Amino acid sequence: MKIVHTADWHLGKIVHNVYMTEDQEYVLQQFLQDVEKINPDAMIIAGDLYDRAIPPKEAVELLDRILTKIVHDLNIPILAITGNHDSAERMNYGAELFRKNQLYLQTKLDPELKPVVLEDEHGPVYFHLVPYMEPAEAKTILQQDDIHSHHEAMAEIVKRIQDKYDLEKERHIFVGHAFLAGGMETESEERLTMIGGTPYVEAELFKPFTYTALGHLHQPQKVKYDHIRYSGSIFKYSFSEVNHKKSFTVLNLNKEGIEGMELQPMQGQRDMMRMEGYMDDLLNVDEVCEDYCHIKLLDDGEIMDPIGKLRKWYPNILRLERQVTGASHLHELKRVKERQQMSHLELFASFYENMKGEPIPENRKGIVEKVVQHVIEEERGR
Numbered sequence: 001m002k003i004v005h006t007a008d009w010h011l012g013k014i015v016h017n018v019y020m021t022e023d024q025e026y027v028l029q030q031f032l033q034d035v036e037k038i039n040p041d042a043m044i045i046a047g048d049l050y051d052r053a054i055p056p057k058e059a060v061e062l063l064d065r066i067l068t069k070i071v072h073d074l075n076i077p078i079l080a081i082t083g084n085h086d087s088a089e090r091m092n093y094g095a096e097l098f099r100k101n102q103l104y105l106q107t108k109l110d111p112e113l114k115p116v117v118l119e120d121e122h123g124p125v126y127f128h129l130v131p132y133m134e135p136a137e138a139k140t141i142l143q144q145d146d147i148h149s150h151h152e153a154m155a156e157i158v159k160r161i162q163d164k165y166d167l168e169k170e171r172h173i174f175v176g177h178a179f180l181a182g183g184m185e186t187e188s189e190e191r192l193t194m195i196g197g198t199p200y201v202e203a204e205l206f207k208p209f210t211y212t213a214l215g216h217l218h219q220p221q222k223v224k225y226d227h228i229r230y231s232g233s234i235f236k237y238s239f240s241e242v243n244h245k246k247s248f249t250v251l252n253l254n255k256e257g258i259e260g261m262e263l264q265p266m267q268g269q270r271d272m273m274r275m276e277g278y279m280d281d282l283l284n285v286d287e288v289c290e291d292y293c294h295i296k297l298l299d300d301g302e303i304m305d306p307i308g309k310l311r312k313w314y315p316n317i318l319r320l321e322r323q324v325t326g327a328s329h330l331h332e333l334k335r336v337k338e339r340q341q342m343s344h345l346e347l348f349a350s351f352y353e354n355m356k357g358e359p360i361p362e363n364r365k366g367i368v369e370k371v372v373q374h375v376i377e378e379e380r381g382r
Contacts (some may be wrong), residue, residue, distance in 0.1 A: 001120040005249040007046035007177070008217030008233035010085065012059030014051075015237060016318035021058045022289045026269040027234050028066050029093070031248065036074060038250060042118055042125075043076055045133055046215030046231065047083025047177030052156060053090065067103060077102040079116055081131040083177040083215055084190060088131060106131050106175075109141045113160055115172075122255040125171045128161055128209075130154075132177040132216075134376065147339045150178060151201045155245055158205045171253060174206055177215040182231065187240040188218050203228050210257045213249075220247050220263060223342040227258060236272040239319065270316060276323070279303055285313055294319040344372045 009028070013020045035043070049063060070076050082088045090106040099105075104116045106129035115126040137154035139145065142160075147153050154176070164229070165172060179185070181200040203224040206212040212228040218241055220232035221306045236242065247263040273289070274284070276296035293314045297306060299322075309321055342350065348368050352360040360368070 001042065001122075001253045002038065002040040003120070003127055003173075003211075003251040003253065004038065004040045004043045005213045005229070005231045005251060006031070006044070006230045006234065007213075008048045008083070008218055009045070009063075010051040010233065010235075010237060012051045012055035013235075018292075018316075018318060019056070019058075021056070021062060022235070023269050024059075024235060025062055028062070029267055030266060031234065032066065032069055034069065034248075034266075035076070036350065038264070039074075040076060040250070041120060043070060043078045044129075044173075044175055045080035045129075045215045046175055046213050048085045048215055049080065049082070049091075050086050052085060052373075053087035063083075070308060071101055071103050074100075077104065079104045079127045079129060080106070080173060081129050081175055081177055081215075082107045084132045085196065086132075088191065104129065109138065109157075110132055111141050111143075113157065113164070120253070122253075123171075125173065125253065128172065128174045130157055130174065130176045133380055134373075135375065140159055144169065147205055150199055151205075152199045154178060154205055158208075162208065167210075171210045171257060172208075174209045174212045175214075176206075176212065179216055180228070183217045183223050184219050186218050186238060186244075188233070188238040189216060210253070211251060219244050220249070226261070228259075234266055235268055236292075239272055239274055240273050242272050262282060279306065279309070283309060283313060288312075289314050292315060293317045295321075297322050319320050332369050345369055348372070 009024065011021070011024055013024070033217075050059060067078060071078055082091050082105075086107075089106040091105065095107060101252065103285070104127075109131060113128065115128045117124045117126055119125070133141075135147055135149055138156070139147040142153075142156055144156050147156060161167075170314050178201045180200050180203045182203060206228050207225060210227065214223075214230045216231045218233040218237065220230060222229050229249060232244065232246060233241075234246060234248070236246065238243060246266045246268070248266065250264055251258065252260040271291045273291045274294045274295075274296075276298060278298050282295065293316060295310060295314065295317055297303070297320070306316050307317065308318065310317055342343050345365070345368060349360045349365065
C-alpha cells in the first residue's frame with residue numbers, strides 16, 4: 001500500500017496582514033500533480049486544514065476543490081483529522097456522508113476508537129484517526145477522571161487501542177495532531193494550551209505502531225524513531241521557516257510493515273527570505289525580487305520613506321526593521337523569548353503583576369483559568 005502523508009495546510013492563513021490563499025492554491029495545484037503521478041492508495045491529512053475556526057470563503061472553496069479532485073476524480077481515499085486551528089463542530093457537518101465517498105474526516109474522538117480499515121493484497125491496514133482535543137475533552141469522552149494533560153490523554157487512547165489490537169502482528173497507522181517532546185517548533189505553530197498540564201506528548205507512546213502520521217509542527221521531521229514523523233506544512237508561514245525544505249511524505253507498506261519512505265519536495269510560487277544590508281546596497285540590484293522578504297537595515301542615520309523605496313525592488317516586503325545594538329536590545333530579546341514559552345494563564349499572571357504590583361491571588365487565577373479554557377473551546381467552535 002502506498003500512502004501520502006501531509007498536514008498543516010492552514011488554508012485562509014494571513015501572514016503579516018497578507019492573505020496567503022493565492023500562494024496556497026499554487027502549492028496545492030503542484031501537490032495535486034505530484035499525487036496524480038504517485039497514484040497512492042490512500043492520503044493522510046493530519047490536521048489544521050484551515051487556519052482558524054471560521055475560515056474565509058475563498059479558503060473553504062479551495063479546500064472543497066482540492067478534496068473533490070482527490071476523492072472523486074483521482075479516486076484516492078482521504079483519512080483526515082481536525083487540528084487545534086480547525087473547528088471540530090463546523091467540520092463535522094456532512095462527515096457521515098463524506099465517509100461513504102471515501103473522505104474519512106474525524107473531527108471528534110470516537111469513544112470506541114474504531115479505526116478506518118483499508119485493504120491491499122496483503123490484508124487490512126488499520127488507520128486510527130485521533131483529532132486534536134483538550135485534556136478536558138478527552139477526560140469527558142473517555143470517562144477517565146485522572147486525565148489532566150495531553151500526554152495522559154494520548155496514553156489512555158494508545159492503551160485502549162493496544163488492548164483491542166495486536167500491533168505487532170497487524171499493520172496499524174496512528175494519525176494524530178500533537179506536540180511531541182523533542183520536536184522542533186517554529187514561531188508559526190500556535191502553542192497548545194498548558195492549562196492543567198504540559199502540552200507535550202512523549203514519542204515513546206507511538207513506538208508500537210507501524211507508522212505514526214503527525215501534524216502540528218511545521219518542519220518535516222522524525223521524532224526519536226524513523227516511523228514517527230511530522231510531514232510539515234505545505235508552505236512557509238513565517239520567517240522562522242526560511243530554512244525549511246517543504247515536502248510531503250510518501251510511505252510504502254509491504255506485508256511486514258514499512259518497505260520504504262521518501263520526502264517529495266514542494267516549492268511555493270514565492271519563497272520567504274531574510275536579508276540585511278545598507279539601503280544603497282539593497283537598492284543597487286538588477287531585478288525585482290518577488291519573494292516575501294524580511295529586511296533589516298544597517299544604516300545609522302535617518303532614512304526618508306524606507307519602505308516606499310524598498311518596495312520598488314521588493315514589492316512583497318512583509319517586515320522591515322532597523323538594527324538595534326546594545327544591552328537593552330539583548331534584554332528585550334530575552335524577554336520576548338521568555339514570553340513565547342509562557343502559557344495563556346502565565347501571560348495573564350505576568351500582566352496582572354505588572355499592572356497591580358503584586359502576584360495574582362489564587363482565587364482570581366482560578367477564575368482566569370476557567371475563562372481561558374472557555375475562550376479556547378469557543379475558538380474551536382464548541
